[in-house]
Amino acid sequence: MASTQTPPADYEKYHVPESSSLAVRATIGLITTVFGAALVLNDMTFGDSEAPSSAKWVLIAGLLFFTATLASWFGTAIKENIQGLNSAQLSHSYVLGMFWFIFSEVMFFAAFFGVLFYVRQLAGPWLAGEGDGGRMNGLLWPGFEFVWPPVTTPQESVGGVDSQLIANNGVFGTSERSMAFADAHHWYQWLPMWNTIILLTSSFTCHVAHAGILKGDIKKFNRWLAVTVALGIVFVFLQAAEYYEAYQHFGLTLNSGIYGSTFFLLTGFHGFHVAMGMTMLLIQLIRSVKGKHFSASDHFGFEASSWYWHFVDVVWVFLFLFVYIL
Amino acid sequence: MNFKTVAKACVVSLLVSGPTWALAQNQINMAKGVTEVGAQIYGLHMLIFWICAVIGVAVFAVMFYSIIYHRKSRGVTPAQFHDSTQVEIIWTIIPFLILIGMAVPATSTLLEVYNTDDAEIDILITGYQWKWKYEYLDEQGDNVVFFSNLATSQEEIYNTDAKGANYLLSVDEPMVIPVDTKVRFLVTANDVIHSWWVPELAVKRDAIPGFINEAWTKVPTEGVYRGQCTELCGAYHGFMPIEVHAVSREEYDAWLAAKRSEKVAQTAAAQQALGFEELMASGEAVYRAQCSACHGAQGEGGVGNAIAGSAIALGEVAKHLEVGIKGVAGTAMQAFGGQLSDVDMAAVITYQRNAFGNNTGDIVQPADVVNHKQG
Amino acid sequence: MGAHHGPAKGMSRWLLTTNHKDIGTMYLWFSFAMFILGGAFAMVIRAELFQPGMQLVEPGFFNQMTTLHGLVMVFGAIMPSFVGLANWMIPMMIGAPDMALPRMNNWSFWILPPSFLMLASTLFMEGGAPAFGWTFYAPLSTTYAPPSVTFFIFAIHILGVSSIMGSINIIATVMNMRAPGMSYMKMPLFVWTWLITAFLLVAVMPVLAGAVTMMLMDIHFGTSFFSAAGGGDPVLFQHVFWFFGHPEVYIIILPAFGVVSQIIPAFSRKPLFGYASMVYATASIALLSFIVWAHHMYTVGMPVAGELFFMYATMLIAVPTGVKVFNWITTMWRGALSFETPMLFCLGFLVLFTLGGFTGLMLSIAPADFQYHDTYFVVAHFHYVMVAGAVFSMTAAVYYWIPKWTGRMYSESMGRIHFWVSFIGFNIAFFPQHFVGLAGMPRRIPDYSLQFADFNMMSSIGAFIYGASQLLFLYNVIVTIVAGEKVGEDKIWDGAEGLEWTVPCPAPYHTFEVPPKIDAVSAHA
Ligand code: HEA
Ligand code: HEA
Numbered sequence A: 001m002a003s004t005q006t007p008p009a010d011y012e013k014y015h016v017p018e019s020s021s022l023a024v025r026a027t028i029g030l031i032t033t034v035f036g037a038a039l040v041l042n043d044m045t046f047g048d049s050e051a052p053s054s055a056k057w058v059l060i061a062g063l064l065f066f067t068a069t070l071a072s073w074f075g076t077a078i079k080e081n082i083q084g085l086n087s088a089q090l091s092h093s094y095v096l097g098m099f100w101f102i103f104s105e106v107m108f109f110a111a112f113f114g115v116l117f118y119v120r121q122l123a124g125p126w127l128a129g130e131g132d133g134g135r136m137n138g139l140l141w142p143g144f145e146f147v148w149p150p151v152t153t154p155q156e157s158v159g160g161v162d163s164q165l166i167a168n169n170g171v172f173g174t175s176e177r178s179m180a181f182a183d184a185h186h187w188y189q190w191l192p193m194w195n196t197i198i199l200l201t202s203s204f205t206c207h208v209a210h211a212g213i214l215k216g217d218i219k220k221f222n223r224w225l226a227v228t229v230a231l232g233i234v235f236v237f238l239q240a241a242e243y244y245e246a247y248q249h250f251g252l253t254l255n256s257g258i259y260g261s262t263f264f265l266l267t268g269f270h271g272f273h274v275a276m277g278m279t280m281l282l283i284q285l286i287r288s289v290k291g292k293h294f295s296a297s298d299h300f301g302f303e304a305s306s307w308y309w310h311f312v313d314v315v316w317v318f319l320f321l322f323v324y325i326l
Numbered sequence B: 001m002n003f004k005t006v007a008k009a010c011v012v013s014l015l016v017s018g019p020t021w022a023l024a025q026n027q028i029n030m031a032k033g034v035t036e037v038g039a040q041i042y043g044l045h046m047l048i049f050w051i052c053a054v055i056g057v058a059v060f061a062v063m064f065y066s067i068i069y070h071r072k073s074r075g076v077t078p079a080q081f082h083d084s085t086q087v088e089i090i091w092t093i094i095p096f097l098i099l100i101g102m103a104v105p106a107t108s109t110l111l112e113v114y115n116t117d118d119a120e121i122d123i124l125i126t127g128y129q130w131k132w133k134y135e136y137l138d139e140q141g142d143n144v145v146f147f148s149n150l151a152t153s154q155e156e157i158y159n160t161d162a163k164g165a166n167y168l169l170s171v172d173e174p175m176v177i178p179v180d181t182k183v184r185f186l187v188t189a190n191d192v193i194h195s196w197w198v199p200e201l202a203v204k205r206d207a208i209p210g211f212i213n214e215a216w217t218k219v220p221t222e223g224v225y226r227g228q229c230t231e232l233c234g235a236y237h238g239f240m241p242i243e244v245h246a247v248s249r250e251e252y253d254a255w256l257a258a259k260r261s262e263k264v265a266q267t268a269a270a271q272q273a274l275g276f277e278e279l280m281a282s283g284e285a286v287y288r289a290q291c292s293a294c295h296g297a298q299g300e301g302g303v304g305n306a307i308a309g310s311a312i313a314l315g316e317v318a319k320h321l322e323v324g325i326k327g328v329a330g331t332a333m334q335a336f337g338g339q340l341s342d343v344d345m346a347a348v349i350t351y352q353r354n355a356f357g358n359n360t361g362d363i364v365q366p367a368d369v370v371n372h373k374q375g
Numbered sequence C: 001m002g003a004h005h006g007p008a009k010g011m012s013r014w015l016l017t018t019n020h021k022d023i024g025t026m027y028l029w030f031s032f033a034m035f036i037l038g039g040a041f042a043m044v045i046r047a048e049l050f051q052p053g054m055q056l057v058e059p060g061f062f063n064q065m066t067t068l069h070g071l072v073m074v075f076g077a078i079m080p081s082f083v084g085l086a087n088w089m090i091p092m093m094i095g096a097p098d099m100a101l102p103r104m105n106n107w108s109f110w111i112l113p114p115s116f117l118m119l120a121s122t123l124f125m126e127g128g129a130p131a132f133g134w135t136f137y138a139p140l141s142t143t144y145a146p147p148s149v150t151f152f153i154f155a156i157h158i159l160g161v162s163s164i165m166g167s168i169n170i171i172a173t174v175m176n177m178r179a180p181g182m183s184y185m186k187m188p189l190f191v192w193t194w195l196i197t198a199f200l201l202v203a204v205m206p207v208l209a210g211a212v213t214m215m216l217m218d219i220h221f222g223t224s225f226f227s228a229a230g231g232g233d234p235v236l237f238q239h240v241f242w243f244f245g246h247p248e249v250y251i252i253i254l255p256a257f258g259v260v261s262q263i264i265p266a267f268s269r270k271p272l273f274g275y276a277s278m279v280y281a282t283a284s285i286a287l288l289s290f291i292v293w294a295h296h297m298y299t300v301g302m303p304v305a306g307e308l309f310f311m312y313a314t315m316l317i318a319v320p321t322g323v324k325v326f327n328w329i330t331t332m333w334r335g336a337l338s339f340e341t342p343m344l345f346c347l348g349f350l351v352l353f354t355l356g357g358f359t360g361l362m363l364s365i366a367p368a369d370f371q372y373h374d375t376y377f378v379v380a381h382f383h384y385v386m387v388a389g390a391v392f393s394m395t396a397a398v399y400y401w402i403p404k405w406t407g408r409m410y411s412e413s414m415g416r417i418h419f420w421v422s423f424i425g426f427n428i429a430f431f432p433q434h435f436v437g438l439a440g441m442p443r444r445i446p447d448y449s450l451q452f453a454d455f456n457m458m459s460s461i462g463a464f465i466y467g468a469s470q471l472l473f474l475y476n477v478i479v480t481i482v483a484g485e486k487v488g489e490d491k492i493w494d495g496a497e498g499l500e501w502t503v504p505c506p507a508p509y510h511t512f513e514v515p516p517k518i519d520a521v522s523a524h525a
């Protein structure tokens, strides 16, 4: 039924790299990193925090090694591309790889959004004694009322101490304010709004850059890509400013009950992804300016990064909607 | 060749018939249950079982027919058909219909289980690592509260004593409920998730810290019903049984009244000073029941720190009381203040300070405990 | 270029390889090692449960055994074994030169061993290994967990990374590397089931990563996702976990379905019945698996509407699974059957998996599950589907393809002995667990009341027999590799179909560097 014979005329060989130490190096880097991270966290939480610890050096060494390996990995892939080893079919493998990677990221955020909806729609009201799920919960948390954003935690509603029936669960405070839009007079001080504008704009500029490269206009490409990266930097900066404000002025911290938890989880992981996407775009910019790597027909590195960037942007829109507005 | 077929047929038919044979003896099938809901669930269980058994027999019959008659060694030539939309549709639809047949009784039973309205008695059940607390809620606020601990001795568990009849299934103080009365259980937990299950009442509800789940029962016949915690809750998850005594209404009322007067007596006892011997004796009992699992029978430690030679047990009384009453946050050492009576607390602290070679000579009185609690 | 090179020599062949066969081999050996390790934990469990009373281990340690047994078996033994199989077979089955992303392929493998090393090392840490079950419900796994939980969390993260990369690779390979003419509906069923499994993995592993991330934050950063005092909910953890966990069990079983769908036609000498409906059934099972997760949580006190929804959805899964069972049996119907070891294991699979499926259906009935939940009835259910399902089919796959891998034939008589010992041992071990479960024995307990004594002893004896039969398996495999009879022809089994049987035995280091031509005749038929 099948026979191994002469290849079809248009057959381009699929490049299977010989053998490579990249995977093993990346493994060492990754494992050292997480091992170091676990040591650091355990020192922090379970150990004697006074004692000097070498844990952080393990973490730092791991991170450096891992980053260096990733750099040389991508470097190798780029070199192979320049050598012309990548057939159209191989490039398509990269496209698929990036696409499904982004899909997995979508699911990662979906889990966190699911958590947000669950605590807002179900767990919160139940704790306040409403609905099928928690009719009698008033016995545990008398006086707890649920509104979103929550002004109080169940624990605080019973006087800041543990409920009579719940022991040793840590102390959860509340914040004076949420990050939602509060003050119509000072709307221009509301950072999330600016961040939304910035990210949406950057998605647009990224698209303009793409249009540029598709026409072979490298100058235009570089210019607009630079603008995109700059906007990304501003976003991260503003996000940091917002966190500072939350901690310093609003008393909103990771310990502020479920609002603080979901707020920092969602915005934090998003911010981290923005930083990653920005770095990816920055690398493409450097490649384009220094290495003249891209042409109208060959710019996958940029394309992949730009997909990632648009993805991060879309996540933000949902975030803005569900974390800040609704 | 052929004996293998026979061997296989035997093994498989044994397997298929296993459950049927199981029906004959009660202990290998689900408890029929004494309550109405229990009986319904049992019926449901048997219904699905038989449906599956019939389908299984049909499916495996076809399979074994092929195995026996369509084997290559008989020289058959294989057919080559590989599709038939018609049969495929049929065997999609028939199972679907069977499922609907199961879903109908399942739904009505489920609704019944969930109907906790109109209960006469409310009992708040709280799971602790590793015991249950029962609180009979009273409209006047005169709640009856007590803990229910495993009654099996460490010696039985560690095989140095013969195991008793209700090994691992008996408690020091059972839950008591009246028969023919709808009792509502409000189930929660103090630390981790537990699950309160009594098979014969067909009640299983997870005890979630911070939330209250509802369940109910109405027991028609007097008797003792036993169960166990069924959610992994830490090291001694296997050692937190449940014992429910269903008694007549009169007995129940008498029991409740006795509990109430016990409570009054305890408050009174807390005012009295006790002798050293007396404290040590009851302290030892409390220690063995409550503390030894973690601190060791000889105070040598285990999950918890050693008591023998412990700086706290040899140091200030106030600090020792603090640990006993409030526990140590974030460790397995929980707050025993709400679990032990003041007398028991005084006794066990006295005991810890004077046993296992800790010879402080201190006597801690119930009044000290009361004072400590009041700050 | 290096196209005509054989493998490199020594250690570096394995460390640095980008060859799908080498990587497949490493996955297979690794998973077998993990199977032994997880099995050793199970032997500790069964030994302690041999009699009532505490004999060998302390209760806390028993829980560590249960936890690590579940984790190692699921994440270390079963999943990597099927990934290994995918690596070996998918490129050969679709006529591809290798996996689509070979270097990443190697990375996916190599992060596994160290992460399991990290997981196993928790046994020696202060406070002991994780003891909260493989389902790690909060707050037992957060506020009340030993310090080693941090290492556990990172180990899970890395397993997730590995699975996601592995699946992306499989998806890219299947979508992009099929030989010309190999249309989707011509792919062997094993490839199909893996493609769908890979989608499941990419969809749910990130959710598991999210769950452990929130745990990490609750433990170390003072958040309150799973703590009611701060406005969270411990049950929320279960929802997130089972959103991953239920699809996970189909991740385990779908490739097994694929294997069985290759082997039964081969030994029936008859094409697979209902190829298309097999594909649709697999897809339906995968889709349904996203909306049934809370059937593991019937007793947590969900609102009754939720309870009903999840009950109906779960019951529905019996329909596509039934289609599969019926198709396999119809494949055998009027075939010309022979019963070599791979076929025996597939028949074992068919009978026992169906029994496990029936108990699954019983569990899906919410009110009845109130009585079954967290008892040994559940333990029996999932060992029927996972051991007699996944492990049996994996064993069948090894016997079926080992001539292709090594160029040598296994000993048929030893294979049959292995089958019968494990079939009988398995049933002695796990059938009585239905009884004790129904009679009320909870799971995850180190000691039990006296009425369960006899069946537990029986179960332990069966488990030892089954365990010993795995040593026999190991022996068979090693003997085959070093001293098995060399095979001459490409096609070992007269009824087998598929591209892998068009290349020599053992399969050369590089196959299909030039894509084969697929005839108009469908490849699977
Ligand atoms: C390979 C893994 C695997 C597979 C395939 C399955 C398959 C199924 N499982 Fe199972 N399950 C597990 C692994 C698996 N399970 C594990 C690991 C756990 C426990 C986790 C833990 O708590 O640790 C579990 C627990 C579990 C529970 C929770 C029990 C509890 O904790 O209380 C439930 C409840 O609904 C359930 C249901 C099902 C159903 C309905 C199927 C169906 O897919 C079965 C479908 C198959 C058939 C029905 C047989 C063939 C069909 C026919 C012949 C057609 C005709 C039939 C009829 C119409 C009746 N499973
Ligand atoms: C696919 C996954 C898988 C596999 C293959 C197995 C295989 C086995 N399982 Fe496992 N099991 C689970 C997944 C799996 N299990 C899960 C998910 C749980 C739930 C965990 C939890 O509750 O959190 C569980 C729980 C579980 C329990 C319940 C524990 C409890 O609730 O406390 C028991 C008890 O009997 C058990 C037994 C066994 C046995 C005897 C085997 C045997 O099949 C193992 C056979 C293999 C070997 C034995 C290894 C090979 C041989 C040797 C190592 C040589 C030594 C042998 C001898 C000396 C005889 N398992």
Ligand code: CUA
Pocket (backbone or CB within 6 Å): B127, B128, B130, B193, B194, B195, B229, B230, B231, B232, B233, B234, B236, B237, B238, B240
């Ligand atoms: Cu309490 Cu298990």
Ligand SMILES: [Cu+2]
Pocket (backbone or CB within 6 Å): C245, C246, C249, C292, C293, C295, C296
């Ligand atoms: Cu499930």
